[in-house]
Every structure is written in C-alpha cells, then in structure tokens.
Amino acid sequence: MSGKTIVKIKNKYRTDYKSGYPLITKEAILNVEVLKTEGEIIHIVDEQGQFLGKGYYGLQNKGYGWVLSFNKNEEIDQSFFEEKIAAAVSLRKQFYENTETTAFRVFNGAGDGIGGLTIDYFAGYYLVTWYSKGIYSFKDEVIHALEKTVSYKGIYEKKRFADTGQYVEDDDFVKGERGEFPMIVKENGVNFAIYLNDGAMTGVFLDQREVRKAIRDRYSDGKTVLNTFSYTGAFSVFAALGGAAKTTSVDLANRSKAKTIEQFSINDIDFEAQDIIVDDVFQYFKYAVRKQLAFDLVILDPPSFARSKKVTFSAAKDYKNLLKEAIAITENGGVIVASTNSNAFGMKKFKGFINSAFKESGTNYQILEEFSLPEDFRTSKDFKEGNYLKVVFIRKA
Incomplete structure (x- = not known):
C-alpha cells in the first residue's frame, strides 16, 4: 500500500462528497497534477483543507478514482477489504441457498463499498473484474479477502482497463482448479453455458x-x-x-x-x-x-x-x-x-x-x-x- 496523496476538491463539489458521493471526477479536482501512480491512496480535502474522504487513484471512464471511506481514521488495509467482502457475501446468503439459480453477483462495486470492483459467482467459481489499474493494484488484498470469506472451486479474473478502454487479453485464471468450459449454471431453473476464460464476456x-x-x-x-x-x-x-x-x-x-x-x-x-x-x-x-x-x-x-x-x-x-x-x-x-x-x-x-x-x-x-x-x-x-x-x-x- 502506497502513502497518501492529498487531492483538493473544488468547493462547488464539496457538498456532494460530504453527502457520500463516491466517484472522484476530474472536473471536481483542483490539483490533478498530484496524481502520479494508479493505486496510490488519496485523501480528498476541500479548498480549505478539511477532510472529505479517502480512497484510491484509478482511471475508469469519467472517474479518477473512488472514495473508499469517509472516516478519517479508517485504514485502507487488508482488514478493510476483508470486512467489505465478508459483508457483501453475508448479504447474498439467500442466493447461495437457491439451487435454481447458481449464478449471481457477490460484490457490486460502489454499492458494496469498493468502486471499480465486481465479483460474480458461477456454480462454485468466482469471477473478479477489475475496472482500473488502480483497483488492480489491490489484487492481493482482494483475493486474500475472498479466500478468507468463501470456499471455492476456482477464481478467475477479467481486466477491463486497457489504455483504449477495452478488455486486457490475458490468462484469466487466478487460482484453485481450472474450470471446464462451457460451465453450466442455472438461472431460475434455466441452463446457461458460461465461459470464464474467453474474453471480456461470460455468455450472459x-x-x-x-x-x-x-x-x-x-x-x-x-x-x-x-x-x-x-x-x-x-x-x-x-x-x-x-x-x-x-x-x-x-x-x-x-x-x-x-x-x-x-x-x-x-x-x-x-x-x-x-x-x-x-x-x-x-x-x-x-x-x-x-x-x-x-x-x-x-x-x-x-x-x-x-x-x-x-x-x-x-x-x-x-x-x-x-x-x-x-x-x-x-x-x-x-x-x-x-x-x-x-x-x-x-x-x-x-x-x-x-x-x-x-x-x-x-x-x-x-x-x-x-x-x-x-x-x-x-x-x-x-x-x-x-x-x-x-x-x-x-x-x-
């Protein structure tokens, strides 16, 4: 984890962040030049230096990063990721228990407290999607947190952060056992053929x-x-x-x-x-x-x-x-x-x-x-x- 960088937010956007808005936009930043390396921890403050939130720098569509915490004293460390992922898994308990649907979202970005990251479940396999180089810099923390929270057959990933905004071609397998594809999952009793190893899309x-x-x-x-x-x-x-x-x-x-x-x-x-x-x-x-x-x-x-x-x-x-x-x-x-x-x-x-x-x-x-x-x-x-x-x-x- 890198040291903190102070990012100043223009006063006209101050109320948004005070209210909990998580996306750090370019137009809201007063001193963009301080942002050097995607993945660095940033503290956002208003023009008077008053703390608004802390998060990470990562280029994603219109965003320059995400606020992860509005608590000045909360550390963005391993336990932070573990708590967020454990809370998200707990909220999907009824989905894990549904035998008629074996594919669903486990972690949905800012909705679960970490913008730029999604995790989907496919019949015992997990697919982690990274939407910026910034969030990808926390790969070890995220994967470790997932391993600590759930049991799994295998983990795959997809990187959606090439300079062109397209999918990064790579071996999508992370750990566990490799799946056999197509993998058959159910949705409300209907079968779907899923591919976790074949480009940006899974098939549904x-x-x-x-x-x-x-x-x-x-x-x-x-x-x-x-x-x-x-x-x-x-x-x-x-x-x-x-x-x-x-x-x-x-x-x-x-x-x-x-x-x-x-x-x-x-x-x-x-x-x-x-x-x-x-x-x-x-x-x-x-x-x-x-x-x-x-x-x-x-x-x-x-x-x-x-x-x-x-x-x-x-x-x-x-x-x-x-x-x-x-x-x-x-x-x-x-x-x-x-x-x-x-x-x-x-x-x-x-x-x-x-x-x-x-x-x-x-x-x-x-x-x-x-x-x-x-x-x-x-x-x-x-x-x-x-x-x-x-x-x-x-x-x-």
Whole structure:
C-alpha cells in the first residue's frame, strides 16, 4: 500500500462528497497534477483543507478514482477489504441457498463499498473484474479477502482497463482448479453455458435475471418474439421455454449464432425451429418493414454505444428513434421490452424517450411494469449512476 496523496476538491463539489458521493471526477479536482501512480491512496480535502474522504487513484471512464471511506481514521488495509467482502457475501446468503439459480453477483462495486470492483459467482467459481489499474493494484488484498470469506472451486479474473478502454487479453485464471468450459449454471431453473476464460464476456448478463423470468412467465406463451441485439440469445431461450410460438434472434456479431445455438441446445430446445440471424439490427428493421413482418413481443436491449458499417448508435441520443422502428413492427396489442444499461440518463428521461417515440408514431401505449437492477446488484443511494439498468414493458395499443 502506497502513502497518501492529498487531492483538493473544488468547493462547488464539496457538498456532494460530504453527502457520500463516491466517484472522484476530474472536473471536481483542483490539483490533478498530484496524481502520479494508479493505486496510490488519496485523501480528498476541500479548498480549505478539511477532510472529505479517502480512497484510491484509478482511471475508469469519467472517474479518477473512488472514495473508499469517509472516516478519517479508517485504514485502507487488508482488514478493510476483508470486512467489505465478508459483508457483501453475508448479504447474498439467500442466493447461495437457491439451487435454481447458481449464478449471481457477490460484490457490486460502489454499492458494496469498493468502486471499480465486481465479483460474480458461477456454480462454485468466482469471477473478479477489475475496472482500473488502480483497483488492480489491490489484487492481493482482494483475493486474500475472498479466500478468507468463501470456499471455492476456482477464481478467475477479467481486466477491463486497457489504455483504449477495452478488455486486457490475458490468462484469466487466478487460482484453485481450472474450470471446464462451457460451465453450466442455472438461472431460475434455466441452463446457461458460461465461459470464464474467453474474453471480456461470460455468455450472459446477470443483471437481466428478473426481466428474463418475467418474459418466460408472463409474456411469451403462444407469441412470436423478436430479440434484437441478442448476444447469446438468453431472452430467446426464456421466451421459448415460456411457450413462444417462435423466436427470432438478431445480432451483428458472427459468433452470436453459434453461442445462441449452444444456449438453446443445453435447454433441449430445437434451435432449428427458431430463427437465429447474424445481421445489423438497424438493417433488419428495414427488412422487416419491407417484408411486412410483425411480432407480438419485441425485445430491445442495445448496448449504450454501438457502431456498425452504416450506423453509429448512442442510447442517450438515438434510443427514441430505435424505439420508433420497433413500434413499426410490433403487432397492435403487442409488447415491447425497452431496456437500456446507459448511466447517462435516469428512468424519468427514459420514459420521456418512450413517450416521444409513441407520440411521433401516432400510437397509444400502456406501461405494464418496470425493472431496475436485481437485489444482488446492490447500489448506493449516494451514487445514482450506479443504478444504471432501466427496463420498461410497454403494450402497444
């Protein structure tokens, strides 16, 4: 652990940190030049030198680090990490006891008190994801704290902090016994093929668990389902198991087809009875309009930012227009699942996009239900951006 560096916060941001805001942003810092080495312990003070908090320097998206403690006397040492991880594990006790779901989040960054760090559980294996070189400098402390708190088959890691902001390619295995992949985990009784050793993604986004369950249990029976930006087809699998007449999965990534076939197959679903299409979703919408295709259930879960040969998509700027294209190919009385993981706006603004899209389409709508992050993805009331997931089920009148 390195010595402390004093970082001065501009007085206009002082109240935020006094209230418990954990992300140290560049615009809030008065003396950025003092920050030299990611991972160094920093004490943040106001312009008058009054203590506000202590944390670490680590470059992550818009952040320059995270406050770990607002207690001047608390040490950021081995026991600090042990206490945080033990508390997080204790809060997930009911998840460990659920035999129908064997994959969930154990530690969720700032929501559990350490920004820049997540830990996920996959049927006896743990996956630690580091979001900056700063937090990665505490690898030994974190891994030791995890070992002290839980028993495990193996531990893997993913580094999400290359200078380009992309994934750092490396051997993801840390310790224990290496897993055999695909590893089969359960979510509400449904099988998922998981890879902890194959790039940035594992094969499923755990934060959509409750949404997938709702699709299976309440929205799929007898319906034609379009799953856009389908990744490995998880929504499609749940829809098929919910009795969907047919699912259509569309994603631009070439590997999405094989991955989706795999997820169908491990759940004993005939993938040949489903449509799995490798295509630009924006082009597919145009194709569907030309062919006069319409679906009973349309799932929209785009990345916050995406670029194809012809289209650059930003959720903050373009979600309304994407939704208008979905409305055009949704049956009257059909349902659109509008989802975004963008932290650039909140639910109120998202509902504004929905309202504008339907208004401009000349169509009435009814909001049926809403979802945000599930219970294991703990968030902090002092860091609203951390509660990024917004999902709205909308019936087209």
